[in-house]
Every structure is written in structure tokens, then in C-alpha cells.
Amino acid sequence: MAKAFWMVAAPNERVAASTRVQEEVETRHQLGSVSKISMPTFRVGTLDSLMSISDRLAKDSKTVEVITERLLRQYRELAGGRDDVVPLVDGKECVKYIRAFEWDEARFASTEQLQSLVAMIMEQVARLEDDLKMRATDYTATKQAKSTLERKSQGTLMTKSLGAIVTQSHVVETEHMSSEFVVVNNNNKDEFVSSYESLGKLVVPRSLLLVLHDNEFSLYRVIVFKKGLEEFRANCRERRYNVREFKYDPEAFELEQDQLEQLVADADTQADAFTAWSETAYGDAFVSLVHLKILRVFVESVLRYGLPVNFELCLIAPNPKQEARIRMCLADMYAHLLGHWSSGGDTGDEQMIPGVTSDKEFYPYVFDSIPLPS
Incomplete structure (x- = not known):
């Protein structure tokens, strides 16, 4: 399975962009599977606002990726350290969720301004991050208190509680x-x-x-x-x-044993609750990540191709070791979109191209990717 799904946005020319990409990448060259991601009609706003949002989305996208990965690591740790488990996203496996993606109007109404949509997504992710920190701190404190008492009852004579001995x-x-x-x-x-x-x-x-x-x-x-x-x-x-x-205090020893039993019960209860929360939180973070990625591609595409909106967003799942060939295929298909930038020059010139931020390599089409859990 690919490490990431590609998102490629290109203008509709003689045929729809998704149809053309599918014919070349999937049907003709068999380099991967291609499908279309439907996007709602977003409220575009002014050019200045789009440029501002584009810069913000570049940073926010990285932030949400990091938090989503952190939630996955936490869930796997709580699940016994298994690296092969991945929580469901909206009741589906991650891959199936992306392939069947539909914009979630209930969470992120597309009638809102683009700035508001980005703010809503980031507020939700920030809440998840804050909740993760709080739950992890509480859980760690309980585990440490439990371990301290367990060492007293299970350690050597140097550390073991003497209440059970004397x-x-x-x-x-x-x-x-x-x-x-x-x-x-x-x-x-x-x-x-x-x-x-x-x-x-x-x-x-x-x-x-x-x-x-x-x-x-x-x-x-x-x-x-x-x-x-x-x-x-x-x-x-x-x-x-x-x-x-x-x-020597037999009552104190009995109290210590009661505390240990209570901490063991509390740690188990917290672990179950934390695991269930991490499972749900990862799914929510992944949903936010996909929506944010789509917003980023939309904004960059409007900046690149202009208005009215006449482009499509394609989802590509590259076949193993075919990424370079897909790049070549797409480069041949959309070389004509380079225009006067084809003789651009250094990286500094590329950063001034509308829809291209400094954190991304320039292609004649708009590109981003959705990382899949490894």
C-alpha cells in the first residue's frame, strides 16, 4: 500500500481533469488508481484573503499532521504497543474513508468564509491536543504512583515495604x-x-x-x-x-495495600477510557486533516488557475515504486501549464508563483498528499 494518497488539481480543458488523469495514469500506464474528489462550492473571497489563507494553510497542515500522528502513537501505546493497529475514521478504514470522501457539512459548513472554515478545523484540533496533554499527564501520574507502590511490595529488601515482613x-x-x-x-x-x-x-x-x-x-x-x-x-x-x-504500624500497612489496590483499579479504568478516547480522537483528527488538505488544494488552485472555478481534484493511490513514473506522466500532461514560469530560474522565483508556498516543490499542477498511517 502507498505511504500517502496524492491530490492533484488541474484545470478542465477539452475533457474533465479527473477523466484525463485516470485515462493516463490508471488505464494507459497502470501506475496507480485514480478517482475524483468532489468539493463543495466554497466562498472564495478576495485575492488578498486567499494569499493570506494559503500561507496559513501551509503551517496549519504540518501542525495537524503532527498532532494526528501523535494521537496514533498514543493509541498504539495504550493498545499494547502494537504498530499494526489503526483506529477507524468515521466508522471506516482510513483508505476507504479517503476514497469515499464527502465534505462534512455538519462539522464544517461550506457556506462559511474560508478563513472561518480553517479556524473551525484548527480549533477542533487544538482541543484534541489540549485534551491529549491533560489525559496523558493524569494517566502518567497514576501509573507512576502505582509503580511506586508496586516497587514497595515487589522490590528487593532495599526498597520493599517492611510492613509485609516485620x-x-x-x-x-x-x-x-x-x-x-x-x-x-x-x-x-x-x-x-x-x-x-x-x-x-x-x-x-x-x-x-x-x-x-x-x-x-x-x-x-x-x-x-x-x-x-x-x-x-x-x-x-x-x-x-x-x-x-x-x-511498625499494621494499620498503615493495610492502608498502603488498599491504596495500591485502588491505584491498580484507577489505572485500569483510566487506561480503558484513555484508549477509547484516543481511538475517537485520532479519527476526528484525521477527518480534520483531510478537510484541511482539500481546502489547501482548493485555495492554491484558485490562486493558480483563477476564477471562475474550472478545475477538478484527483485522488491518486500510486502503485508500489511508481511515484517517479507518475511524476513524469503528469509532467508531460501539464507541461503547457508552466507558461512563462518554465524558464523561471532559481527557487526564489518559484516562491512568487501564485498558489506555491515555500514548503512545497513546484509542479505544473497543484499537488498535495494525505499521509497514510504506517
Whole structure:
């Protein structure tokens, strides 16, 4: 499948432009499929307004392409990182939507001024972008809070919540004494066991208790007089023993578990809602993109070919690796439209051609493309 659909606008001469392009590109040379895109009768306005709109459309077109692609990436990320899924557009696949395109009068009434139509499209896309940022921020915050709590319950003894490990029997807490919980790398546990009493003058002798160990770390309880806590902790840090800050509180642990369960439920709910919204938002953005592209081609065609409107917009789906041949075919068909620009000169001259903006290569026909999701 082609990476993009081409839009080619050319004047009707002896035969309709769409008929001629179809005969040459599709029927005679078999370089791709060609169809006609019907456009409503837009309110043209003044030449100055058309020039102004043309410049704006060049920038707006790029903006909408970027936002549409961003929405697709977000949807795919939420769909499990699958790069092959593409949301429907108005209930159709993207390709089918473009081929069967009809101007959406309910969303973008063609009786409006061209400036108003462009503004309506861009306002809709701006709302989608703002909504995307807000939803992504909220979803990320929930995921991060969930991950933080999950690390506490699933990590190593260095980070894991001690609430699920330490019981009342491990704790000695009085007015003058406190239980300190120390995580020691298993490579250093023999050293710690033999020397823990020397880590402070007020360490209670023979108070060491192994609470739990895993493949990497061991968790010990040591009883220390409260007046000697700072000395004990400083000496542990010096020897790279990790003293965990912990106060035994079974109610706090239960609350933490409830918070984790709630965050898991919230994250799942947000993910479902965000996925559904992204699916719809991508379709809306794609609709806006196609309408904006058609407006751009219309404005450039009026600037290029003049009034009254006597041109048609052709949709070309190039066959694989046939883009260059289509260019040659169209160049031969419309070489006569170059007029005095055929001896133009440098790029600076080309930028002054009506209907040609600086971001586009010049062709004897008006050209734009609709990128397809890859």
C-alpha cells in the first residue's frame, strides 16, 4: 500500500481533469488508481484573503499532521504497543474513508468564509491536543504512583515495604530503646553479624535477629538505645549497611495495600477510557486533516488557475515504486501549464508563483498528499 494518497488539481480543458488523469495514469500506464474528489462550492473571497489563507494553510497542515500522528502513537501505546493497529475514521478504514470522501457539512459548513472554515478545523484540533496533554499527564501520574507502590511490595529488601515482613514479634520499642532494621548485602553478612555490636556504644548486646533474607540481601533487627541511634546509623552508612526507616504500624500497612489496590483499579479504568478516547480522537483528527488538505488544494488552485472555478481534484493511490513514473506522466500532461514560469530560474522565483508556498516543490499542477498511517 502507498505511504500517502496524492491530490492533484488541474484545470478542465477539452475533457474533465479527473477523466484525463485516470485515462493516463490508471488505464494507459497502470501506475496507480485514480478517482475524483468532489468539493463543495466554497466562498472564495478576495485575492488578498486567499494569499493570506494559503500561507496559513501551509503551517496549519504540518501542525495537524503532527498532532494526528501523535494521537496514533498514543493509541498504539495504550493498545499494547502494537504498530499494526489503526483506529477507524468515521466508522471506516482510513483508505476507504479517503476514497469515499464527502465534505462534512455538519462539522464544517461550506457556506462559511474560508478563513472561518480553517479556524473551525484548527480549533477542533487544538482541543484534541489540549485534551491529549491533560489525559496523558493524569494517566502518567497514576501509573507512576502505582509503580511506586508496586516497587514497595515487589522490590528487593532495599526498597520493599517492611510492613509485609516485620511482625510484632520482631519489634522492641520502649521509652529508651528502639528496633533498627538493617539491610546487608549477603556478601557482607558475616562481617555484619560479627561486628554489629561495635557499630555504636549503645547497641544492645546479643539483640541481633535475622528477619528475612533473599538471594541478594539479608534483613536484620538490632536493638539500640535511642540516645545512640545517630551514632549507629552513621557507622552503618560508613560501612554501606542500609538502615531502613521503619515504624511498625499494621494499620498503615493495610492502608498502603488498599491504596495500591485502588491505584491498580484507577489505572485500569483510566487506561480503558484513555484508549477509547484516543481511538475517537485520532479519527476526528484525521477527518480534520483531510478537510484541511482539500481546502489547501482548493485555495492554491484558485490562486493558480483563477476564477471562475474550472478545475477538478484527483485522488491518486500510486502503485508500489511508481511515484517517479507518475511524476513524469503528469509532467508531460501539464507541461503547457508552466507558461512563462518554465524558464523561471532559481527557487526564489518559484516562491512568487501564485498558489506555491515555500514548503512545497513546484509542479505544473497543484499537488498535495494525505499521509497514510504506517
